[in-house]
Amino acid sequence: MGAWVGMAAAPAHGKTKSGHSSSSAVRPARLAVAVTVMAVLLMVVLFGARWTPSSAGAGDTSWVTAGARVVINAVSSGQQGADPVVKVAEVHDRLLGGLLSPDFNDSSCLSRYRASLYRRQSFHVLSSHLASTLRRYESLHRLCGPGTSAYERAVARLRSPSSSNTSDDDAAAAPPSECRYLVWTPHAGLGNRMLSLTSAFLYALLTGRVLLFHRPGDDMRDLFCEPFPGTTWILPEDFPIRGMERFGIHTRESLGNALGRGEGGGRAPPPWMYVHLRHDYTRGGASDRLFFCDDGQDALRRVGWVVLLSDNYFLPGLFLIPRFERELSLMFPRRDAAFHHLGRYLFHPSNTVWGMVMRYHGSYLARAEERVGIQVRTFGWAPISTDDLYGQIVSCAHGENILPRVREPGSSNATAAATTGARQPATRKAVLVVSLHGEYYEKIRDLYYERGAAGGDAVSVFQPTNLGGQHSEERLHNQKALAEIMLLSFSDAVLTSAASTFGYVSHGLAGLRPWVLMSPVRRRAPNPPCRLAATIEPCFHTPPHYDCQAKTKGDNGRTVRHVRHCEDLSDGVQLVE
Ligand code: GDP
Numbered sequence: 001m002g003a004w005v006g007m008a009a010a011p012a013h014g015k016t017k018s019g020h021s022s023s024s025a026v027r028p029a030r031l032a033v034a035v036t037v038m039a040v041l042l043m044v045v046l047f048g049a050r051w052t053p054s055s056a057g058a059g060d061t062s063w064v065t066a067g068a069r070v071v072i073n074a075v076s077s078g079q080q081g082a083d084p085v086v087k088v089a090e091v092h093d094r095l096l097g098g099l100l101s102p103d104f105n106d107s108s109c110l111s112r113y114r115a116s117l118y119r120r121q122s123f124h125v126l127s128s129h130l131a132s133t134l135r136r137y138e139s140l141h142r143l144c145g146p147g148t149s150a151y152e153r154a155v156a157r158l159r160s161p162s163s164s165n166t167s168d169d170d171a172a173a174a175p176p177s178e179c180r181y182l183v184w185t186p187h188a189g190l191g192n193r194m195l196s197l198t199s200a201f202l203y204a205l206l207t208g209r210v211l212l213f214h215r216p217g218d219d220m221r222d223l224f225c226e227p228f229p230g231t232t233w234i235l236p237e238d239f240p241i242r243g244m245e246r247f248g249i250h251t252r253e254s255l256g257n258a259l260g261r262g263e264g265g266g267r268a269p270p271p272w273m274y275v276h277l278r279h280d281y282t283r284g285g286a287s288d289r290l291f292f293c294d295d296g297q298d299a300l301r302r303v304g305w306v307v308l309l310s311d312n313y314f315l316p317g318l319f320l321i322p323r324f325e326r327e328l329s330l331m332f333p334r335r336d337a338a339f340h341h342l343g344r345y346l347f348h349p350s351n352t353v354w355g356m357v358m359r360y361h362g363s364y365l366a367r368a369e370e371r372v373g374i375q376v377r378t379f380g381w382a383p384i385s386t387d388d389l390y391g392q393i394v395s396c397a398h399g400e401n402i403l404p405r406v407r408e409p410g411s412s413n414a415t416a417a418a419t420t421g422a423r424q425p426a427t428r429k430a431v432l433v434v435s436l437h438g439e440y441y442e443k444i445r446d447l448y449y450e451r452g453a454a455g456g457d458a459v460s461v462f463q464p465t466n467l468g469g470q471h472s473e474e475r476l477h478n479q480k481a482l483a484e485i486m487l488l489s490f491s492d493a494v495l496t497s498a499a500s501t502f503g504y505v506s507h508g509l510a511g512l513r514p515w516v517l518m519s520p521v522r523r524r525a526p527n528p529p530c531r532l533a534a535t536i537e538p539c540f541h542t543p544p545h546y547d548c549q550a551k552t553k554g555d556n557g558r559t560v561r562h563v564r565h566c567e568d569l570s571d572g573v574q575l576v577e
Contacts, residue, residue: 085128098131109225111354124337129330144179145231182209188311191501195313225348256288264299277310293548335575339508356483368430373491376435377500384520392525406451425458438466498568504538539566
């Protein structure tokens with residue numbers, strides 16, 4: 001199924017001063033209503049009547065179909081003069097409805113045009129505005145990327161600001177026609193890295209910067225393919241700013257420190273600035289949380305090079321900044337699919353990683369009629385015993401019909417089970433358990449081995465690795481982690497651990513709302529054991545919680561309509577529709 005749902009912008013029909021529509025405006029208004037109704041009906045047919053609650057506004061309890069909301073959003077952005085064309089990709093559309101560029105050589109990156117063939121079809125609409133923004137960005141990156149004369153000039157300005165041709169007043173600033181850059185530096189686990197990189201990319205799109213990937217060690221080599229055609233996103237090794245991976249809250253060039261000294265936003269911006277958005281960024285007086293305010297954005301606007309270090313999915317924070325609001329609404333008529341689209345645009349596993357994914361999938365998962373992913377992550381700050389967590393997983397999986405219940409020991413079914421080898425199973429279900437630890441996989445596997453599924457399904461349970469601990473500084477470790485993120489994203493249903501960025505990335509790429517194993521309460525499994533997530537969007541764990549106008553603490557879960565507190569981590573915020 002695939003459909004462009006293009007709608008002409010609703011006519012700007014005038015109202016009389018008394019507030020009544022003038023007669024000449026009645027027909028266009030009726031026409032707009034009729035078009036809307038027809039489009040809503042079309043979407044109902046296309047999407048099926050999946051009734052979902054709308055969280056459009058505080059206390060709003062109206063219920064509309066997911067498809068209808070898309071149309072309504074598109075129409076309302078059309079009324080603001082936007083290009084409201086939205087699209088659901090065709091099944092087997094290798095370019096994902098215009099998300100991906102066709103300008104790549106297929107064999108250089110086998111996963112790019114193939115990964116979606118292994119996933120459930122995405123029903124998340126893509127706006128033509130996002131697709132054209134991506135194409136424009138690709139041109140900019142080709143023009144400004146490493147190896148171009150524009151890049152050389154920009155680095156020369158950085159090495160020796162005074163030798164540039166700009167006026168005295170403006171010695172270090174990039175002239176308006178020159179390229180400006182955002183250098184992203186990895187930090188923390190792979191899930192955190194992928195989320196902060198996606199956020200950085202959206203910031204680059206919004207500000208016309210070129211995103212460059214700083215790879216200080218070996219650990220991220222041969223992990224991802226290049227995302228932009230005809231160029232590279234890897235920062236050259238001779239880049240003059242050194243030690244960026246060690247930057248922190250005290251780095252002199254940080255946005256917070258510069259603003260604290262009364263610098264920034266003046267006529268002569270520095271050649272580069274550092275933005276510190278690691279989880280500790282909200283501490284201290286002068287803080288980089290001003291990044292999410294107009295003052296911070298004014299200070300950064302004309303700086304040629306911005307260096308960013310973050311372990312956060314800070315993308316929802318960009319929706320708090322008024323100057324980006326309109327552009328974001330055009331890119332994402334459905335706010336809750338931001339990571340889904342940008343993640344599927346950016347992250348294509350290297351051929352090495354894709355080889356692992358394909359071998360595992362072909363050996364263990366391909367023949368199943370249903371694939372269930374279970375991601376088990378434990379955190380020191382949320383302790384729970386292995387038995388309790390195992391009990392929580394099973395009670396969620398059985399209670400929500402994600403996995404079949406097992407036969408009672410000694411039941412007549414159990415005797416019948418002895419002969420089931422000769423019968424066809426009702427359904428073949430493959431359960432992919434993904435965890436650093438082996439115990440959960442072993443217990444679930446033993447449960448079905450010893451007791452069998454009550455309804456006669458054949459349940460097979462697999463775990464690719466159990467690496468014991470996190471070693472994000474090792475390349476092979478990260479390659480295996482990415483392979484498992486990809487395999488999880490092929491699931492038909494997912495059960496994930498609360499607050500895990502590893503889990504966020506997998507179900508975000510899949511476009512699935514996961515069942516979330518909620519965090520333990522006083523070391524025990526909570527009741528209910530899990531909840532169907534309200535959104536596929538990841539949670540921004542450390543939002544600024546700052547009121548830019550009042551210049552005091554604030555609650556960013558209440559600042560704008562589409563950003564609300566997360567269900568799995570109450571202090572965090574996430575995008576909702
Ligand atoms: P988070 O800590 O759950 O938010 O996720 P991150 O991905 O940021 O960090 C956890 C890291 O631990 C991962 O990147 C992997 O390196 C490792 N890890 C955690 N769980 C798994 C797993 O199930 N499989 C593999 N292969 N690695 C894992």
